[in-house]
Amino acid sequence: MRMGGQKARLVAQQGEPVSAYNPDDNPFHVSGLTVAYHNKPVLWNVSYTAPKGQLTAIIGPNGAGKSTFLKAALGLIPRLSGETQVFGQPVKTALNKIAYVPQRSAVDWDFPATALDVVLMGLYGKVGWFRWPGKSHRQKAKKALQAVGMEAFANRQIGQLSGGQQQRVFLARSLAQDAEVYLMDEPFSGVDAATEKAIVEVLRQLVEADKTVLVVHHDLETVNDYYSNILMLNGQYIASGPVETAFTAQNLQKAYGGRLASTQLEGLKAKSC
Numbered sequence: 573m574r575m576g577g578q579k580a581r582l583v584a585q586q587g588e589p590v591s592a593y594n595p596d597d598n599p600f601h602v603s604g605l606t607v608a609y610h611n612k613p614v615l616w617n618v619s620y621t622a623p624k625g626q627l628t629a630i631i632g633p634n635g636a637g638k639s640t641f642l643k644a645a646l647g648l649i650p651r652l653s654g655e656t657q658v659f660g661q662p663v664k665t666a667l668n669k670i671a672y673v674p675q676r677s678a679v680d681w682d683f684p685a686t687a688l689d690v691v692l693m694g695l696y697g698k699v700g701w702f703r704w705p706g707k708s709h710r711q712k713a714k715k716a717l718q719a720v721g722m723e724a725f726a727n728r729q730i731g732q733l734s735g736g737q738q739q740r741v742f743l744a745r746s747l748a749q750d751a752e753v754y755l756m757d758e759p760f761s762g763v764d765a766a767t768e769k770a771i772v773e774v775l776r777q778l779v780e781a782d783k784t785v786l787v788v789h790h791d792l793e794t795v796n797d798y799y800s801n802i803l804m805l806n807g808q809y810i811a812s813g814p815v816e817t818a819f820t821a822q823n824l825q826k827a828y829g830g831r832l833a834s835t836q837l838e839g840l841k842a843k844s845c
Contacts, residue, residue, distance in 0.1 A: 598659070599624050599669075599753045599784040600645075605654030607637070607644045614640050616808045618654070622753070623801055625782040627775055629789040632805040633828050638788045639675065641805060642755050646672060658753060671746035673756040676739060681731045687741045688726040691716055694745035716748040717741070719777075721770055736767030743774060754778060754785045761790070772798055795819055 600622040607615040615637040622628060630638045644651045647663060658666035671694070685693075691713040717723045720740040730738060739759055746754055754775075760768050775798075778785050786803070789795065795802065795815060802818050804810040804827050811823040 597624065598622070598657070600755075600786065601657045602641075602645050603655055603657075605641065605644055605656075606652040607640050607649070607654075608652055614807065615644065615805070618805065618809045620803055620809065620812060622784055622786055622803075624784050625779060626784065626801045627779045627799050628784075628786045628801040628803055629795050629799040630786055630803045630805065631789055631792065631795065631827070632810070636806040636827070638805055639757050642672070642757055642786070642788065646670070646755070669752040671749040671751035671754045673742050673746050673754070673759055675757045676735060676742075676762065678757075679738075679742070681738060683730065685730050686727050687717060687722060687730055687733065687737075687744075688713055690730055690741050691745045691748050694749045713744075713748050716744040719747055720744045720774060734764075736763040739763050740767060740770065743771060747774070747778075752783060754783060756785070756787045758788050758790065792824075 598621050601620070603619045605615055605618040606613065618637075618641065630641065632638050640649070643649045644654070645656045645663070647656070656663040658669050663670070688710070692709060695709050695713065714723060714726060717726055720743050722737060722740045722744060725733060725737060725741075730741060733741065739762075743756075743759065746756070759771055763771070775785055775787070779800075787799075789799070796819065799815055801812070801814055803812045804818065804823055806827045810827045811818045811820075
């Protein structure tokens, strides 16, 4: 699908160069996304093209619409307007190229399933809903658990795992899908330092494999250390691009306003230099 003049103007308004948009090359492109809850806009006219093979942090203050952006882009919640393309295809026809890791709070951890079962659920698109996973599928799931250090817990009930262990299992599920685009909603929330370190390592390995990774992230102090790019939101598009050029005190002030003290802004500015 070609981008007409209206879409080109829309992208230009949101700060992205129009020449950057080539539907066949871009792994994840959102245009004109508007979402409202109870008639109150949460996201307004957001357009964004994710850089291929990069690790991007989606940042912004609480209530900025970061999680909503991912869910609406995937069609998991209603949107007033906008569309999403994955390598030039409508998102509904390209779900096999996307792996999504939701917030832990959105998961029913009392569901009677083992860690291995949860990872295998990520393969149903390949296995088929009414077929049993074969030996190759189980091996793939076990390999994914091994990649996140959870192979010893394969037969443990998911509800019996710690928060960090549960997060690792869901990360393993996404790895087993062998997608091209990985969308993760607050994977570091409520995890211990060891789990955070393990997740960061997995994310970097994905990027080394030329996968595109977008992560909703809250800790501004670690943006420089973990990510190469950012998308900054606060109900609308604020900025995007490499950390070196987009993660600036000026953009942070636009997004966070008085929610960040001047000392915090200066400290973050110094880290980005």
